[in-house]
Structure formats: structure tokens, C-alpha cells
Amino acid sequence: MRATLSRKAHFNAAHRLYRKDWSFEKNDEVFGKCNNPNFHGHNYELIVSVTGEIDKETGFVVDAKILKSLIEDEIEAVFDHKNLNLEVLEFKDLNPTAENIAVVIYNKLKPKLAANLDLEITLYETPRNFVRYSGE
Numbered sequence: 001m002r003a004t005l006s007r008k009a010h011f012n013a014a015h016r017l018y019r020k021d022w023s024f025e026k027n028d029e030v031f032g033k034c035n036n037p038n039f040h041g042h043n044y045e046l047i048v049s050v051t052g053e054i055d056k057e058t059g060f061v062v063d064a065k066i067l068k069s070l071i072e073d074e075i076e077a078v079f080d081h082k083n084l085n086l087e088v089l090e091f092k093d094l095n096p097t098a099e100n101i102a103v104v105i106y107n108k109l110k111p112k113l114a115a116n117l118d119l120e121i122t123l124y125e126t127p128r129n130f131v132r133y134s135g136e
């Protein structure tokens with residue numbers, strides 16, 4: 001029997017949406033106020049969902065305590081109160097859009113989970129904008 005265990009987390013981070021290889025005008029045209037050179041911030045809300053067989057002995061898909069620690073160590077410690085463009089290696093040459101942040105989070109967590117577990121990342125950048133990514 002399969003089920004999904006989800007864990008919520010959050011982090012605050014600053015970012016700027018732009019491409020280094022575009023002019024300021026082109027970045028302004030495409031990214032608007034998100035191209036502010038002085039950055040801006042969001043209270044990101046993260047939902048990490050793990051799907052798999054329910055273990056017959058424990059009743060767990062995955063131990064929620066272990067998932068909590070994984071998110072703290074791999075995501076919150078790296079992203080919380082950081083400037084994503086300047087302080088998080090993965091975004092040195094990658095625009096820190098909600099889509100790309102969700103992919104980076106997926107890629108950090110997936111190898112840390114048992115191979116038979118499926119992972120879905122839901123990332124709210126604002127209360128109204130959110131992204132889902134599950135590796136496809």
C-alpha cells in the first residue's frame with residue numbers, strides 16, 4: 001500500500017531575477033521589479049512530499065523526524081536568511097526563480113532518500129505563486 005508523507009518548512013531569502021548576459025534594459029523588460037539590483041525578499045513556504053510503500057512493521061513511508069532533519073540540514077541551513085544570488089552556489093549562474101529553486105531543492109534531497117521513494121517539491125514564493133516539481 002502506497003501513501004505520501006509531507007513535511008512543511010520555510011525559509012526567508014533575498015534574490016534578484018536577471019541574466020548576466022542580458023543588458024539591464026532587457027532584464028527590466030523581462031523581469032520588471034524583480035530585476036532590482038538591490039535585491040528583494042520572500043518568505044518561502046516549502047512542502048516536501050515523499051511517496052512510497054507503507055512499511056509493514058513501522059507503518060512509515062519515511063520517518064517524519066528523519067525528513068525534518070534532512071530539510072533542516074540540506075535546505076534551511078543553506079537558504080534561510082541568505083541572498084540566493086550571492087550566497088548559494090547553485091544560483092551563481094542560475095536565475096533563482098521559484099521554478100529553479102524547486103529543482104535545486106529536489107536535486108539536493110532526492111539522493112538522500114531511499115531510491116524507491118518518490119519526491120515532490122511544492123514551493124510557495126508568495127501566498128499566491130507556487131511551483132511543483134517532481135523530477136520530470
Ligand SMILES: Nc1nc2c(c(=O)[nH]1)N=C([C@H](O)[C@H](O)COP(=O)(O)OP(=O)(O)OP(=O)(O)O)CN2
Pocket residue numbers: 017034040096097098099125126127128129
Ligand atoms: N514564473 C515565475 N514568474 C515569476 C517569478 C518566478 O519565480 N517564476 N518570480 C517573480 C518575482 O520573484 C516576484 O518577486 C514575485 O512577486 P510578486 O509579483 O509581487 O508576487 P505576488 O504574488 O506578491 O504578486 P501580487 O501582484 O501581489 O499578487 C515574478 N514572476
Ligand SMILES: [Zn+2]
Pocket residue numbers: 015034040041042
Ligand atoms: Zn522575487
